[in-house]
Amino acid sequence: MENILIRGVNWLGDAVMSLPAVRAIRKLHPTSNISILIKEKIADLFRWENTIDEVIIYSEGFTGKIKTIKELKNKKFKRAYLLQNALDAALITTVAGIPERVGWNRDCRRIFLTHPVPYHGEDRKIHHIDYFFEIPKRFNPSLLPDYPWINPSLKERLSARKELKNLKRPILALSPGAKYGDTKKWEAEKFIEVSKKFIGEYGSVVLFGSQGEDLEIKDSGIYNFIGKTSLRELICLLAECDILLCNDSGIMHLGYALGVPLVAIFGSTSPELTGPPKFAGKVIRAQVECSPCFKNRCPDIKCMKSIEVEDVWSALNEIIPSKKAVFFDRDGTLCKDANYLSKWEDFEVFPFIETLKELKNLGFLLIGISNQSGIARGIIREDFVKEVNQFFIDKYGFDDFFYCPHHPDERCFCRKPNPGMPLIARYKYGIDFRNSYVVGDKDIDMQLAQMIGAKGILISKDAKNLKEVVEIIKRDINA
Template sequence: MVIRIPNWLGDALMATPVYYNLCQKEKIYLFGPSPIVNLFKFFPNTEILYYEKGNTKKNLEILKPFKKEIGLLLTNSFSSAWLFFRAGIQERWGYAKDFRSFLLTRAIKPPRQKIHQRDYYLYLLKALGLPYEYKELLLPLDEKIVEMAKAFLKELKDKPFVIIAPGAAYGPAKMWPKEYYKELASNLVKKGFTVIVVGSLKEKEVGAFIKDGKKEIYNFCGKTNLNEVAGIFSLAKAVISNDSGLMHLAAALKVPQIAIFGSTDPEKTGPLNKKAIVLKANLSCSPCFKRTCKYEHYNCLKSISPKEVLEALEKLIS
């Protein structure tokens, strides 16, 4: 079975129960963007295929040997179904969305009720008569990944560390203020922790702002790939983040975590982790699901103080 995984890190991680349920029964091929799909190469009975955005010719070549496989689309887009159709994959299964039903050999109507994104993916398996019993997020890591992370962190000399992930690809309405993260990081240092800031190159300046020259704070933004970040997460005392892909990475690795929510809804995309504490302000305008605050005050985020986050963390790891 060829599985077109979601394009976003968080969604791809919330779909990990799908990969696990299916790889227990047969060999699966996970097809998705290279930085994300590489995270899943340690699933059993699984092979990785690289999707290249904008390169239809290359993608068709990659899919050519799998015409007799079932193609399962976890993406909702017309373009992903069109690609599987053009590649000649005989069975194309997925949700009836984005006017693509005529391209699918089995088109499933999406659930009407509000459910968690993880359950949205599992609902598809159930509707298709595929195994869906396993529901936990998970991410198998090879020991080499963990050893690589330890080598990366050798300067810390085994000191306990807390990870801060200040980014969110969706937009500012999901991002706790950088000034709050800076204050939190400073207070964590006072409590005896080393702090590691992680993210992409986009967060490099924010990481430098949070570090503010303190030797106990490390800015790794833009310096690691996702597999390295996963290894570092697995060794952390805790992870503090916005509602982001890295939040779901912490959840899949069962790392103690604080998740700060603004414009989005924890009931739909909250961390599925028994070691998670979700912090959210109950405002009348939230969740709005907007990228930016239409009132321009971002009170849903600003009303969650660094002190509140620190107290939640102490409760979590005490």
């Protein structure tokens, strides 16, 4: 088995944006042992990453680098992918004797690269996700970047949920800091004003950030985690929040990667280069001529001062998750499980499916979520899956239908019990998971309900049929 090394990046936001590149490298080397060399401060991000077999901590200083070189030598890596731009990354992997070294041809390191990726000034004008992704893409141009999801374990999600259980919902996560400098920070007084408005009209506020980024605001509706969490704890707590308000920062990248709807404030930097995906929330950016300037210092910071509380408050109100939904598994729940349903003659809907329209009258969205690994296995045509899903939309009033086409070995984020499909639905429809349900016939459906904090209804145990599912939900809302 070959050993492959990835030299990861040093900053939290960059690390999140590099995740699609990391996963593409796994696709290039599906059977290899893949290690990532990373600084301790962001190592926890990759300890969750199921495409990585080993996390190696980069030791700083002269003696630390010698230690790192020795460790890399002992592991006999065949190839190193250098996502970090620095000369140091190329030099260390060369001295460690790694025969193949891949990276951008920049920062005076051409002599150390066996597979240089041509670099032009225009390459830094694309989104950073695409920038990092260009490195593995050179070996397979057909590769496409996936979404940089982060997936904490169920155990850790439940622990964080317990930590926040006494807070009134919805919970606004608020992060007023940014490592880059003051030009990326909205004014503290305005963050405080938004916090007070949110507590007064909606729920609770939790503060996240590093030591020294505190807003110094006292209110019973605020839970202050600034400087009190590890990265791992921060990620789990943030995943349990309902909405995020932040600057262009590492926490912003964590937020959209966790599926938390967000409002991100941009001043000196560009959302085209480092911003969240458009469907992940709202970007509020300065409307001044000098923005983006990419400076970390400025005498007056006109860009941030030009953004008013009303602008941010309006954006928050637009994306607060407020709709309720019932997520339905398909095969074995809505229709007969034909063991990889692949033709219409085997399609048979279950009795009482018409009763689901009662849920629509009660204000619920009906959303299908189905694992369809038969597509990847070559057993089912993807267009047939789409046709069946569309049937439920057209005939029974479903609002949407999501499916995972991947093989289990692909380690994707959308395959149940992973929460990718409901999180995309939350982004799309503004769904409040705490007032929603997951209905299915398998344990993975109930695990999914736990992952997102919804209520689970297991067919054959909690309810015998779809009519009983409707009755359970009606009793709940009338209780």
